[in-house]
Amino acid sequence: MHQPPRSAIRAGGMVLAMCLLARPVSAQTVSEGLSPTLANVKRTHVVRLGYRESSPPFSFLDQSNRPIGYSLELCEAIVEEIGVEVDDANLRIEYVKVTSDDRIPAIVQNKIDLECGSTTANAERAKQVAFSPLIFVAGTKLMVPRASTISAPTDLKGKTVVVTKATTNEQAMHTVDKKFSLGLNIVPAPDHEQSYQMLADGKVDAFATDDILLYGLIARHKSQDKFKVTGEYLSYDPYGIMYRKGEPQLKAVVERAFRKLGSGRDLVPLYNKWFVGRLPTGEKLGVAISPQLEEAFKVLDDTQGSSN
Numbered sequence: 001m002h003q004p005p006r007s008a009i010r011a012g013g014m015v016l017a018m019c020l021l022a023r024p025v026s027a028q029t030v031s032e033g034l035s036p037t038l039a040n041v042k043r044t045h046v047v048r049l050g051y052r053e054s055s056p057p058f059s060f061l062d063q064s065n066r067p068i069g070y071s072l073e074l075c076e077a078i079v080e081e082i083g084v085e086v087d088d089a090n091l092r093i094e095y096v097k098v099t100s101d102d103r104i105p106a107i108v109q110n111k112i113d114l115e116c117g118s119t120t121a122n123a124e125r126a127k128q129v130a131f132s133p134l135i136f137v138a139g140t141k142l143m144v145p146r147a148s149t150i151s152a153p154t155d156l157k158g159k160t161v162v163v164t165k166a167t168t169n170e171q172a173m174h175t176v177d178k179k180f181s182l183g184l185n186i187v188p189a190p191d192h193e194q195s196y197q198m199l200a201d202g203k204v205d206a207f208a209t210d211d212i213l214l215y216g217l218i219a220r221h222k223s224q225d226k227f228k229v230t231g232e233y234l235s236y237d238p239y240g241i242m243y244r245k246g247e248p249q250l251k252a253v254v255e256r257a258f259r260k261l262g263s264g265r266d267l268v269p270l271y272n273k274w275f276v277g278r279l280p281t282g283e284k285l286g287v288a289i290s291p292q293l294e295e296a297f298k299v300l301d302d303t304q305g306s307s308n
Contacts (some may be wrong), residue, residue: 054193056216070274131240138210139233232291262300
């Protein structure tokens with residue numbers, strides 16, 4: 001059989017290569033260089049934000065049942081940076097309700113892209129998910145009726161305490177119970193609102209969760225005359241925005257969004273909007289920024305300066 005000359009084969013190969021290079025680049029081809037989350041965003045033009053219904057001022061519903069809050073604003077800044085990364089300035093946000101119990105599975109199972117709530121970033125959770133830079137520092141405290149004499153862990157002996165299911169506060173109360181041999185009756189509720197309601201209905205002696213969430217719930221329910229936040233910190237809880245683990249490109253996008261906020265000095269005003277000023281729903285927390293958080297924001301600004 002007649003074989004074509006090698007020069008012809010080489011020439012044919014070059015023509016084929018040129019034809020392949022000249023093909024129009026499809027969205028799928030462009031997405032091939034993106035991490036799984038970013039590739040899906042580019043394909044669907046949607047970023048799915050997980051929100052909480054009753055974690056003011058981080059993530060909650062306004063009078064029109066629209067998700068709002070400090071964490072959601074931070075997530076919206078990340079969405080803008082995702083738009084830059086995938087070259088799509090018109091990304092749509094889809095809000096997906098999550099609870100304390102299903103928020104981590106929602107990230108792991110690809111039901112949401114970012115979790116914008118009041119989630120503690122700790123080593124145990126970091127085995128499953130990734131976290132943004134620090135957005136807040138909280139700790140477990142107790143909400144009790146104004147007339148209650150509870151002011152320390154030892155005052156809880158034999159008492160019933162409600163916690164929100166699958167939170168670090170639940171773990172903290174079990175630790176306190178064991179440490180002081182309190183014989184606590186620890187009751188888990190599905191979400192912070194239900195936990196609050198159990199205390200309001202007199203079914204429990206105290207509600208244990210992060211101090212800032214307790215202040216937020218008291219302000220939201222205008223119940224300053226009914227309840228107080230008391231006791232020492234029973235845990236240390238640094239908050240972060242959750243996203244999928246094992247995606248270095250997504251991690252870079254999240255951290256770049258925070259550095260931009262830091263360099264623009266937008267983080268402290270954003271904090272003040274949600275924690276010091278009056279909320280869109282009318283409440284006012286009046287919680288000044290902690291020195292630890294202010295320093296963490298300053299570090300982001302310094303990082304941006306050194307990377308320019």
